[in-house]
Amino acid sequence: MNWLSRNIDAVLELTGYHLVIALLPVLFGLVISIPLGWVANRWPVARAILVPVAGIMYTIPSLVLFLILPPLLGTRVLDEINVIIALTIYTVALLVRSVADALAAVPPHVIAAADAMGYRPVRRFFGVELPLAVPVLVAGLRVATVSNISLTSVAAILGVPQLGSLFTDGFAVENYDEIVVAIILIFLLAMVFDGLLLLAGRLLTPWARAGRAVGAAK
Amino acid sequence: MIEFRDVTKQYPDGTVAVDKLNLTVEAGTITVFVGPSGCGKTTSLRMVNRMIEATSGTILIDGKDIRDSEPALLRRGMGYVIQQAGLFPHRTVLDNVATVPLLSGWDKRKARARAAELLETVGLPAEMGRRYPVQLSGGQQQRVGVARALAADPPILLMDEPFSAVDPVVREDLQNELLRLQGELDKTIVFVTHDIDEAVRIGEKVAVFRKGGVLAQYGTPADVLRYPADEFVAGFVGRDRGYRGLSFLESSGISVDRVETAKLGKPRAETVADWVLVLDSDGHPCGWLPPGTSVDGSLTREPLVAGGSLYTTGTSLRGALDAALSSPASRGVVVDEDGKYVGVITARQVLDLIEGHPQAVSKT
């Protein structure tokens, strides 16, 4: 592992790029899928279109998406923006259905009670429906995050710098240390962020844990 | 005061859920909407807070058309309690109760203080405020539902089968609690149920609905039981409506008999000839000693036959008749308000009293 100690600065820099490229799309994806999920839950027709389309989007191979986006968007092939947009699409594809399902799972009597208390629609959404969707949302976010952290490395083929670059570089100069370091780092990042999301989800939903404890006791 | 004037609700699929409803709910009373499933009770109730908009007709609250108020604001002025309680699972009990004050812009401290006060009002310990709804029993959730509806001290309370999902014992507790609360708060309450017993128990006025959302009869519980407007109402209030009607006959002037009694723990050595009522040291009835029982030594609970229901003096004749009929000794045990033995009464005596009763059917 001498290689690592000699190149620690470069590796850290690549790790930083890697996280930005992998995690920004999670954030963007979340912000986009909440209204889309709301629309899908609100109108059956919208759901009948959005959910299958999201499923199809998710099946497009990442490399194909990385390559067709530049001509579509008018960006340069090397731009990391292409990767960020591609991963945002995957995240949205994953989350739209989760959001729609989570909103549909809010019990009708809870919604009726909120209306009867005098909630207006927007406040009801953010104050009642969305918080109740958090457990399902967090589950979706964890999948998206892990998947993005691993997919980001594919962008190395386009020459966008991130931890995946260590693969291409390592293969080119036959430096296997470099490849092992990249694999371990990507794995660790996925584990750490998955764990962080799990923890954040727990902290945000103490009520869900109370519910599980009651369920287990019954 | 809530006035329904020619109110009709037709759903988009053509179902007429409420048909030309005309009815006035007096301020400060409990009015019960009762009727079989699907007769439009929920629809009528939800039109009051505009969760459902009437197709035609007008609803006035204290003379003011509800359509002139914004729905959200209108609703904050009316408590609403539903069958499944409908508590917010992600909020603590305290924050659930504080919902409407918070929506109305109270600051958090004040809203929570008010919520804590209300938990006490509905008979829940303050520590329960920190729990989540799943951690409460059905009956406790229902109490929280009532507390939440009362939080902003609305003059009107709408209750849609609030107690139907709990067992009969808890239901009776909750009903009594509601009557006690109403004694203090003096709200205008519209209470929906499909249970005629519950309706006559808690209603000062009862509105009986029939299928198709038609009001079949509107009157005091005693009137509805005694003078059903038609076959439908007579059938709905049931075969034992005469018996239920006894609930409204006060037993003033009931004279009780004496029966041989024995004290628990007192030494006794004999074979008893007739039923002997056994009392504990405070005078509370414990049960009956059947004829032919031999007691040797001090009297224990062991040879006792459980007594029937107890009849408390001053309550309705329904209780008196039930006490007489349910007693193994054919004599109902009469107790005072502290539950102490006063005397016994036979079914014959109760019946004489009923027959001799003036046409006293109006509820006092």
Ligand SMILES: Nc1ncnc2c1ncn2[C@@H]1O[C@H](COP(=O)(O)OP(=O)(O)OP(=O)(O)O)[C@@H](O)[C@H]1O
């Ligand atoms: N959204 C709706 N669309 C169409 N029909 C409806 C709708 N809601 C209720 N109904 C119909 O209107 C009628 C009255 O319904 P409502 O819920 O008011 O009855 P209810 O007296 O409360 O019955 P229950 O005792 O079962 O609660 C029923 O025939 C019902 O099927």
Ligand SMILES: [Mg+2]
């Ligand atoms: Mg109903």
